[in-house]
Amino acid sequence: MFKTERPANAWRCRTTDSPRLIWTTGRICVRAGIGENTTFRRFETFEAHRLNTFFGFTLPVCPLGLDDLFFCKTQSYSIFFVYIKISTHTQTFYINLNILNYLEKVVICVIVDWLIVGAGFTGATLAERIASQLDQKVLLVDRRDHIGGNSYDCYNEEGILIHKYGSHTFHTNSSMVWNYLSRFTEWRHYFHNVLAVVDGKKVPVPFNLNSIYALFPQKYAEKLEELLIQHYGYGVKVPILKLRESASGDLIFLADYIYKKVFYHYTLKHWELNPEELDPSVTARVPVYISRDNRYFQDTYQGIPKHSYATLFSRMLNHPNIRVLLNTDYREIIGDIKFKRMIYTGPIDAFFDYKHGTLPYRSLRFDFDTLNQEYFQEAGTINYTNEYEFTRILETKHLTGQISPKTTITYVYPQQHNQQNEPYYPIPRAENRLLYNLYLKEAEQIKDKVLFAGRLADYKYYNMDQAVARALTLFKEIAEKRS
Template sequence: MFDYLIVGAGLAGCTLAERLASQRGARVLLVEKRSHIAGNAYDGYDDSGVLVHRYGAHLFHTNDREVFQYLSWFTDWHHYLHRVLTWVDGQLLPLPINLDTLNQLYGLSLTAETMEAFLASRREPREARNSEDVIVSQLGRELFEKFFDRYTRKQWGMAASELEPEVCARVPIRFNRDGRYFADTYQGMPKQGFTRMVERMIDHPGIKLMLNTDFAEIKEVIPYRRLIFTGPIDEYFRYALGRLPYRSLRFEFERIQREQFQPACVVNYPNEFDFTRIIEIKHATGQQCPVTTIVREYPMAHGEPYYPVPARKNRELYEKYAEEAAKLSDVFFVGRLGQYRYLNMDQVVREALNLFERL
């Protein structure tokens, strides 16, 4: 008899497994349908010896000191400040949009004060009911179309006007030359990778791990007292109320026979290319080697679920599932898929720590 059966060996499931085993002495069975741990943060060395992220770039950043300290028990950190460039009008420009972005794009010499006046002349004041409203009311129509419109359509399979305001509101506007993508207090990469960090988290005699295991196939044969589910909440209920939509990704890896391919870890392509961005993760990991590996990301409507689609109708359907979940006394849902929320890694760990305190 296990005290807890945890479905999913990503950050949410492994955080809870570690806390329950180490702090409560619980016997935990951790099951994962994939052949590896660490969920979408899974990383490993390719045939060229380059440490790559198998499911797209994962960059750790947080203002949550407790989360940072917790993860620091299992890893040392490589200091890294993430920078993103975007390919617009034949130029590589900083994102988030800042003074350098506009000066380079338009050949201007704006200051913080004149940048405000420049944008004020282009804005279309409107209530922020959706993501298009957020950007057009801050930057105007032209900059929305250059930087956000096509990228959003590719990433989400719908227009920004159909998405909740917080999608595009995640990207700030800076009235200075700060080129960092994130402004969080704690930023960095696990020195030996996310997979090694997660391995250390679940290295405990009270935790049993089963890979290549489908929860549906073992739930009736393995005895347990309480269930923590980190997979899609609609899947747990066998889609009884309808399917929640998710966006997936296809990754195209390419080995490059030179030390560096592009000047930043991530370059966005908000234009006619089918892919949304090219990632060269060596910029983030700090790895030194004579070759590099890049990966192009192609969003898809079907496949492994990566992103809950943040539209109002989807949130309303999730709330119906959440009502059903609340009726279950010994089943708990957590994580990006379990809570149908676009959570960053630190937020996933925070939600897991919060659930641990409630259990």
């Protein structure tokens, strides 16, 4: 029934012959047909445990890939033998599924409860919850070659832990999100500091009292501090637009200064748009922080996963009900997977074949450089608001606390989004929101079968904690409907 050698005349299944996915847990369904465009006829359906009994040993629980399926023609060419390669710790077996006659195609079909597209925080949280709380089977698919979505980190060739898609600092005010993720990671406590180069000096952003003292003569800085505290109080974040409405000429000067030196050119570089062309809420958010607190975030919980984001994700997904398929666009396999429901965290316009038009995104290019020095700069992020084409230089070692005589820095170049790069930032403009709403209406119509969530599916910038919170809320709805 099975051999320990690969059958001599076996040939490998090609993508055109069969999908590249085989699932050995749960139900295995072998379908077969004859000729081109055959409607597949089900020959036999195995339950995994039946197969196990059949072959006398337990099938491994890892998903098998292309290399694991072999076809073997007999002399007469009328019978095809299908071998599945099974590797155990000690041996490799080739199991002969000798049940199929007159085949041109063999599809071993995956049957799961949920197909989840995208292995970022949104998809991973939903997969983990559904698998562990509802005891349902999930196939999680990502077109990238790793889990973790944009939060992914890895060691580069020089052994430095880098954040592949730009520095990611975790911060949240939600104890629910923090406690949930803390099941899968310990934290390295870290407060993010960002400096901006203004008039050749590196000053804290958001712009605060320390920035004022670093840039203006002592006496004038004292005057500005006094005016700010008098008008708004200490510890308050005042949007610069509000500051411009102020009665004091000095505060209007300060607002204009910050707008020009910290915000305007940076916005042009980042979005390739004038601030007026963006949603007014973007400008409204730029604050002066009347404080000596240099931290970029003031959230209650802040940190970096102690053993990397990648470890956090693999712990989340380490559940017998979850299988992960990487390097795969879901569209390549959707016809070969039987699932009850789907959660989609990819771009919503792509899901609907861009039928209402393309939702615009801004992209980034990350140029990495490893240097033979312990540290390159004073903080994890330094913004170059006016000079150079890049907007930031990142140095992840500040975040990870890794000890090494070398360091890797990342230059961040804003880019137009195209087919070759990644969609990072939805462009905050009213007309884009209207376009998104058309897709949202489409999504509403299929919500019994497909649920949309995440920064690409919701066309909304989420911090990591917001993505997790969104996923937890959606999970709650799913669980409540079920009960």
